[in-house]
Amino acid sequence: ANFSIVAARPLQQAGIEIVFQAQPLSGNDKVNPDQLDQTQAVVENRINDLGLSQHLVRTQGNDRIVVQMAGAVNADPITATLGAVGLLELIDAGNDALNPGTMVQTSSAVAPAVVPGAAPSSAPTATPGSKVYPVIITGADIDPTGVMVEFDQVGAAEVAFSLRGNGAKKLADFTASHIGKYMPIVLDKKVISSPVIQATIPNGEGVISNLSGVDEAKKLAAILKYGSLPVRLTLVESRAVADLGLPTPTPLVATSLSPTTPTAPASSSQQGGLAPGVIIRIIAVVVILLALIAFLILRRLRR
Incomplete structure (x- = not known):
């Protein structure tokens, strides 16, 4: 039997979502858009350096940073690393x-x-x-x-x-x-x-x-590599999420197979010649022409 591969459906991705509130480091200044964008970039780089490949960092409103990470279970050490000013x-x-x-x-x-x-x-x-x-x-x-x-x-x-x-x-x-x-x-x-x-x-x-160990060394290195944050981040919320909705690569291996209807083999006329309908039309035209020629010849002979 013939089979065709059906693309696998994307799986739900469980993980954690962390929301930070950005606050100015000193004085009564407000957090400006440039500072928020810079903070987003620093947090993104810190996550990459920790080896957390599947994640999303985005800004929310005028003063919040939202981090989503697939598969991460313990948010506390990650939160401490991401939220540290890093001075x-x-x-x-x-x-x-x-x-x-x-x-x-x-x-x-x-x-x-x-x-x-x-x-x-x-x-x-x-x-x-x-x-x-x-x-x-x-x-x-x-x-x-x-x-x-x-x-x-x-x-x-x-x-x-x-x-x-x-x-x-x-x-x-x-x-x-x-x-x-x-x-x-x-x-x-x-x-x-x-x-x-x-x-x-x-x-x-x-x-x-x-x-204290390799983990602390990696976190410190991630902070030093990408510099300090231009704002102070305070944790607003950290929660487990059943499906983060992050984009996932299309699986290369099929998860199911389905039978296909076999195609009927082409006739000999379809494989190497004209279709039957076309041949019939050609014959009809030839017959009409021959009849017309015969009529003209007979008419001339009668004269």
Whole structure:
């Protein structure tokens, strides 16, 4: 029997939908369209770097970012990565040994980040009136192409980075004059690690260590590669969705087969000659012509 392939029907895609509210980083300014578009691009790049291939990032209204991801189950770590402002700072702590996780105030004008979904009053911040630490360099000095996840001698994950422009010189000058002092690495006003300067760093290359594992290293690398957000994102809603409606590629393998009606073979006249109806018409015309000729001949003979 003959069969034809029937295209597979697209399957429903379960996943999660996350809605962020965009807020200005400082002052009474409003979020403008350019900032919202830039935020959408940064979030998109962060998702791509996390390996979440099937997703959709879009703006909603004047101040919202909606993220849809197929197959993602645990939204919390993804939300934290996408919603982080991503402001990296290397600060001058002098003789202060700041423990990882400590919230600090820096000379940067940008306010501390708000934990996604948390009310401003409950967000972790530095103690009012606490010491303000000078900023040496920021994430704006980092070369995105030089950010990568590496592993130290004992197999612990770390993030390597390199500086661009004047950043390398600023770091070299500072480390040369502050050997033996602490230079904490801070992300969104939270201390990640607090290394002691052992020697001058002349080439603008550094490593962020003391991370919890490979996942944290990947998330940090994704944030550093694409820079900080121009706004602060606060979580509005995170929910599971049965069908996201994302476009799916057409499956190449058929899911069903259906019989087809066989076509009758063509007759010999159809295969190599004229159709019977045409032949009959030709014969009729020939007969009429012959009859007319015979009539004319007989008429002339009678004369």
